[in-house]
Amino acid sequence: MAPKPKPDPWYQAIVDRHTPKKRVLRNCITAFLGGGLLCALAQTALFCLVEFADIPQEDASPIVLICVIFLTALFTGIGIYDKLGQKLGAGLAVPISGFANSVAASMLEHKSEGLVLGSGCNSFKLAGAVVIFGIFSAFVVVFIGWALQLI
Amino acid sequence: MQITQKGRQTWLFDGPVGIIGQAATCGPREGEGPLAADFDHIFPDLRMGEVSFEKAEQRMEEYAARRAIAKASLTPDEIDIMFAGDLINQITPSGFTARNLAIPYFGLFNACATAMEGLALAALCVASGVARKVLVAASSHTCTAERQFRYPNEYGSQKPPYSQSTATAAGAAVVAAIPAPVEIKAITVGRVRDEHITDPFAMGAAMAPAFADTVQIHLQERGVSPDYYDLILSGDLGHVGQDIARELFQLQGITIADEKLGDCGLMLYGASTKVFSGGSGCGCAASVGFGHIYRLISEGEIKRVLLCATGALLSPVSSEQKESIPAISHAVALERGE
Numbered sequence: 001m002a003p004k005p006k007p008d009p010w011y012q013a014i015v016d017r018h019t020p021k022k023r024v025l026r027n028c029i030t031a032f033l034g035g036g037l038l039c040a041l042a043q044t045a046l047f048c049l050v051e052f053a054d055i056p057q058e059d060a061s062p063i064v065l066i067c068v069i070f071l072t073a074l075f076t077g078i079g080i081y082d083k084l085g086q087k088l089g090a091g092l093a094v095p096i097s098g099f100a101n102s103v104a105a106s107m108l109e110h111k112s113e114g115l116v117l118g119s120g121c122n123s124f125k126l127a128g129a130v131v132i133f134g135i136f137s138a139f140v141v142v143f144i145g146w147a148l149q150l151i
Numbered sequence: 152m153q154i155t156q157k158g159r160q161t162w163l164f165d166g167p168v169g170i171i172g173q174a175a176t177c178g179p180r181e182g183e184g185p186l187a188a189d190f191d192h193i194f195p196d197l198r199m200g201e202v203s204f205e206k207a208e209q210r211m212e213e214y215a216a217r218r219a220i221a222k223a224s225l226t227p228d229e230i231d232i233m234f235a236g237d238l239i240n241q242i243t244p245s246g247f248t249a250r251n252l253a254i255p256y257f258g259l260f261n262a263c264a265t266a267m268e269g270l271a272l273a274a275l276c277v278a279s280g281v282a283r284k285v286l287v288a289a290s291s292h293t294c295t296a297e298r299q300f301r302y303p304n305e306y307g308s309q310k311p312p313y314s315q316s317t318a319t320a321a322g323a324a325v326v327a328a329i330p331a332p333v334e335i336k337a338i339t340v341g342r343v344r345d346e347h348i349t350d351p352f353a354m355g356a357a358m359a360p361a362f363a364d365t366v367q368i369h370l371q372e373r374g375v376s377p378d379y380y381d382l383i384l385s386g387d388l389g390h391v392g393q394d395i396a397r398e399l400f401q402l403q404g405i406t407i408a409d410e411k412l413g414d415c416g417l418m419l420y421g422a423s424t425k426v427f428s429g430g431s432g433c434g435c436a437a438s439v440g441f442g443h444i445y446r447l448i449s450e451g452e453i454k455r456v457l458l459c460a461t462g463a464l465l466s467p468v469s470s471e472q473k474e475s476i477p478a479i480s481h482a483v484a485l486e487r488g489e
Contacts, residue, residue, distance in 0.1 A: 005347040005475040015348070015356040018394035020312040020428075027309070076305045085307020092307055101307050109303035112203040126306065 027089050034084075035091030042068055042095075065096055072100035077108065102126040152328060154278050158372035160365075161339045164278045169331025169488060170324050171284075172223025174215045175442030177419075177434070178293070178319025185421040189442040191218050197294055197319060208237065208292035209244035212321040216248055216288045219323035219441070223284075227252040230325065231282035234272050236265035237290045237433055238317070239299055244290055254286060263387050264341070264462030265289045266322060266437035267481040271338040273326040274483070283327060290321035291432030300351070300467055314352040315389045316426035318419055322437025324445075330488050332449035339369040339482040343464065347475040351465060354431055355392025357476035358461040362388060363399035365459050365480040370405065373484075377407040381453035384444070385480070386436035386460035387416035389429030415439035415460075436460035444485065454487045 007015065042064050049060035075081040081101050085092050092098055106125045110118035124131065152166035174191040182193030192214055199207040212235070220227055233252065235245035236259035249256035261268040269287035276282040296317035297304050326335070344364050348357040362385045370377060377383060388396060393414050400407055416430035418439055440458050447453045459482040470476070 004349055004473045006349075007347045011346045011360070014395055014398050015353070018391050018398070019353065019356065020391070022311050076307075079305060082305050082307045086309055089309040093309075098307070101305070105303040105306040108305055109298055112205070126302070 030087060031089045031091035033091065034088030035094060038068075038092065038095055038097065068096055069100040072097040073104040076101050076104040081105075099127055099130060152278050152280075154275070157374070158368070160342070160368050161337060161372035162275065163337045163373065164274065164335065166278065167328060167330040167488060168274045168278050168335040169327060169329050170333045170335070170441075170445065170485075171327050171329060171331050172219045172221070172225065172325035173323065173441040173445050174218035174222060175322045175438040176211050176215045176218075176320065177438055178211075180293075180423075180425070181318055181320050181419055181430075181438070184419050184423065186419060186439065186443045189446050190438065191215070191442070194319075197292070204292055204294035204298075205239060205243065208239065208290055208295050208321075209247045211292070211319070212237065212244050212288055212290035212323070213248045213251055215290070215321040215323040215441075216252060216286060219288075219325050220286065223325040223327075225284065225325065227254055230254045230284050230286045232257065232273075232276060233286040233288065234259055234269035235286075235288040236260050236269065238262065238296050245288065248288065252286075261479055261481070262462030262464055263291070263431060263433050263435065264460040264479050264481050265433045266440060267386070267458060267460035267483050270324065270326070270335065270440075270483050271340060271481055273324075274335040274338055277326050277328045280328070285326045286323060287326065288321065288323040289433040289437040291317050291319070291434035293317045293319045293432075296432055310427060311352050312427060313355065313389075313391045314427045315354050315387065315416065315429050315431040317432040318387075318416065318430040318434040318438070320419070320432070320434030320438035322434065322439075322441035324441045332488055333445050333485055334488040335483055336486045337369070337373055337484040339365055339372065341365040341459075341480040341482070343477045343479050345475055345477040349470070349473060349475050351470045351476065353391070354387070354463050354476075355389040355428055356395055357463050357465075358385075358478040358480065359388055359392040359395040359399060361478040361480040362392070362459055362461050363396050363403065365482050366400070366457070367403050367405060369457065369482045369484075377405060377411065380411065380455045380457045380484075382413055382444075382456045383407060383411055384413045384415055384439075384456060384458050386414070386458075386462070387429065387431040388414050388461055389416055389427075389431065391428045392461075393417070415458075418443065440485070448485055448487050451487060456485045458483050458485055
């Protein structure tokens with residue numbers, strides 16, 4: 001691929017002078033707190049299910065995940081999630097809520113083109129990359145593990 | 152009427168090229184802004200009673216066009232040519248509006264500079280006698296632009312502080328070679344400038360050089376100083392782009408007083424911080440130019456305005472292919488008619 005074009009240093013200097021910086025440290029802290037809170041809530045729910053509802057750990061875990069996915073889809077649908085996402089950034093994007101939101105948002109966006117060709121075909125428009133590279137990296141890791149066993 | 156080409160990019164009209172009808176419409180957020188009183192209609196929600204945002208944008212553009220024609224005391228079949236454009240793929244809102252109005256139609260795309268591209272072409276058409284009455288229209292909608300250029304609307308991505316928010320607004324004007332309270336005295340057709348900005352969120356940085364270039368060429372070719380104008384407006388540079396443009400003017404040796412420089416996308420929202428660095432989109436220059444600025448000039452509050460709509464000529468594909476963002480700015484001099 002051809003190298004990415006770059007502004008001349010004189011213009012880049014002007015642009016840098018007037019462009020507000022991304023507040024990386026603040027974004028990291030809000031992402032940590034927001035994401036941490038989400039995970040702590042989910043963990044508490046899991047704990048309650050196992051301790052008080054007598055559900056085995058391996059069954060309680062998917063129940064909590066499904067709840068997080070459901071709530072994300074709900075918040076996406078009623079138009080709150082994108083506002084939370086602007087504030088909490090990676091805190092919501094990294095947990096499974098980010099994946100659920102990308103699918104729900106894409107399906108909603110393409111609703112106007114119909115159920116199959118609109119919502120259906122576009123549902124994994126953003127999440128598709130996560131799925132395909134997730135599966136591929138899992139394959140690579142398993143292959144390495146298998147190769148190490150042979151030695 | 153005499154049309155004089157000055158230099159290479161500027162044309163002057165020595166007779167009246169009047170805006171005989173105009174209208175501006177907008178969405179709910181713009182309707183809460185400081186220019187609310189200058190809109191002919193404020194749609195209270197983004198769907199505007201339609202099933203899709205694309206239909207909503209088309210409805211808003213058609214409303215503005217019909218209103219402008221009515222305010223000129225005309226009917227659509229008395230308009231000879233329509234120039235219109237927007238930001239959606241294949242400029243469908245404009246094409247559909249032209250279908251519904253049944254006016255001979257030229258579809259335009261110069262991104263957010265489309266409104267002034269259309270106005271410049273309309274002025275050339277009526278001044279040369281090619282057409283008697285020409286309609287200009289342009290629109291943008293925050294939800295259609297978000298989907299067109301960025302992510303699904305409800306996707307929770309984090310935008311950087313220098314990004315801009317597309318305005319939900321449309322503007323339309325009818326131009327004819329007859330005297331009117333607001334007349335077009337000169338146009339300058341912009342050159343495409345590219346300072347190799349690649350970040351699609353950094354629109355102000357990508358477009359500021361085109362704005363500075365067009366203003367410089369206009370002043371030089373028309374032979375006037377910045378003081379000749381009461382206002383020199385960019386379309387949608389936002390805070391970031393305006394600050395960059397100020398510095399570029401200094402480098403060019405052009406002194407423009409701070410209160411004379413403005414930006415339609417910033418005027419639309421006032422001090423609202425919900426739009427990050429400012430508003431953007433075809434609707435900014437179209438609705439502010441044909442709404443607010445038209446009123447200021449026609450009521451005599453100000454006399455001369457240089458309106459330079461600014462457009463970024465990128466597509467989602469070009470930006471994913473790591474191409475830089477070329478930009479353009481067209482200038483139209485709007486002045487109080489005698």
